[in-house]
Amino acid sequence: PRLGTNAVVANPDESAALEHAWKAALDPATAVAGRALAASILCGQRRWDDVITALSAPGPWTSDPSCRNFEAIARFMLGQKKAAAQLAQGTLEIDPLDPFALGLLWLAEPGKASPFLVGSGREAEETLELAGQFLSIKQHELAAKVLACYLNRVPAERRSLLANYWGAFLAESLSAHLKESLKTSDVARVVRPSEALYPYRPED
Numbered sequence: 001p002r003l004g005t006n007a008v009v010a011n012p013d014e015s016a017a018l019e020h021a022w023k024a025a026l027d028p029a030t031a032v033a034g035r036a037l038a039a040s041i042l043c044g045q046r047r048w049d050d051v052i053t054a055l056s057a058p059g060p061w062t063s064d065p066s067c068r069n070f071e072a073i074a075r076f077m078l079g080q081k082k083a084a085a086q087l088a089q090g091t092l093e094i095d096p097l098d099p100f101a102l103g104l105l106w107l108a109e110p111g112k113a114s115p116f117l118v119g120s121g122r123e124a125e126e127t128l129e130l131a132g133q134f135l136s137i138k139q140h141e142l143a144a145k146v147l148a149c150y151l152n153r154v155p156a157e158r159r160s161l162l163a164n165y166w167g168a169f170l171a172e173s174l175s176a177h178l179k180e181s182l183k184t185s186d187v188a189r190v191v192r193p194s195e196a197l198y199p200y201r202p203e204d
Contacts (some may be wrong), residue, residue, distance in 0.1 A: 004182075008052060013154075014041055014044070014045070015036070017041055018041050018124075020037075021037040021038035022034065022037075022038055024037065025038060031060060031061065032059075032060050032061045032064050032067065033057060035054055035061040035064075036061065036066045036067050036070065038054055038177050039051050039067060039070035039074075040053055040136070040137055043070055043073060043139070044138040046077070048074040048077050048078050049074075049077075049078070051070055051071060051073075051074035052071055052078075053075075055067050055068075055070060056071060063094075065091045065094055065095060065098060068087050068088075068090055068091045069088070069091055069098070069100045069200060070137075071087055072084045072087035072088050072091070072101070072104050073100075073104060073137075075087065075107050076104060081109070084104055084108045085104070085105055085108045085109055088101040088104040088105045089101075089105070092105075099102075099129050099133065100130065100133050102130075103134075103146060106149075107142065123150060123154060124150070124154075124159075124162070124163050125137065126147060127137075127149075127150040127160075127163055128160070128163060131143040131146045131147050131166060134146065140170060142171045143170060144167075147163060147166055147167045147170060148167070150163055
């Protein structure tokens, strides 16, 4: 299927990847993986209507957790919070610990408890996993919210150094409006952005 062009493809590599994803979606053996790859690229391009079109059509992808999560975030970003929450709940019936689905419920339902297991000893890992999933589809704002949730709740002496680095990196790279969302976490006082290199970026 060829979807609408209501957003500009970011670069030639993404355009080629999207073409390959749709070719894979035509083969029954790779249809689910192909749709999931296409949806992840479309999410990164903020083509939310196209994500929904790709994943709401009848087919085996409708029960796939990754595909359900991509459709859920598309509906959430379009303001369809109830539908997004229902899709996330369906994913959690398959995998009760799915971090993406837990994160979406937390975002979609005001007052919902944190998606991280408080006191589990794995809060940092869960935070970074969820933030990384949002970053993988270029949703930096949502990644910032996830990190702010963790950094606001965990005392400075117990915070993950890697989470501090990610918070400082996002605080520097986001727009002025979005930087405000991380200021409440006091991340700037924990690690000064000028001194916190992005974990996998060599020093200039």
